[in-house]
Amino acid sequence: MLHEITLTINGDVYTIAVQSHHTLLKVLREQLGITSPKVGCENGECGACTVIMNGLAVNACQVLAAEADGATIETVEGLSKDGNLHPLQQAFIDRNAVQCGFCTPGMLMSAKALLDHNPYPTEDEIRHALVGNLCRCTGYVRIIKAIQDVAGS
Numbered sequence: 001m002l003h004e005i006t007l008t009i010n011g012d013v014y015t016i017a018v019q020s021h022h023t024l025l026k027v028l029r030e031q032l033g034i035t036s037p038k039v040g041c042e043n044g045e046c047g048a049c050t051v052i053m054n055g056l057a058v059n060a061c062q063v064l065a066a067e068a069d070g071a072t073i074e075t076v077e078g079l080s081k082d083g084n085l086h087p088l089q090q091a092f093i094d095r096n097a098v099q100c101g102f103c104t105p106g107m108l109m110s111a112k113a114l115l116d117h118n119p120y121p122t123e124d125e126i127r128h129a130l131v132g133n134l135c136r137c138t139g140y141v142r143i144i145k146a147i148q149d150v151a152g153s
Contacts, residue, residue, distance in 0.1 A: 001019070004017050005017075005065060005069035007068060007070075023063060024053075024064070024065050026065070028060060036077055037105060040134075044062040045134070046106075047133030050133060051109055052074035052112060055117070057113035088146070091149040092104065092108065103137075106133050111146075114147070115150060119151060
């Protein structure tokens, strides 16, 4: 069954028809060409598909697209402005917090959601915000330091 939905993604409004069983992740990647949310476990365990929906970090693989009708979605594609990287993106580069890069979009969106709600998080609060994002390369230390660099700025 098809559902017509309207999404605001990175400031742009899209009205599209989606299958009732399609996830937000599938629609973002396959219908809209927004590929920063990665296809990982598809069970909500790895965080590779994390986006910000209505101000909260969510696993796009766990949200049916029809449920997102009317939502405001932020992805990594919307972070940079006027050719300038978002401070989190720059901090990840500066701190060498990116290795293979597969988890990076999800980490960035979880970090942004945290800082949007709590600009001065403690290290424990940062760790808690990232609990749903798995990284097999970095060991998290540089990621946490990058987020701390941006916190409060």
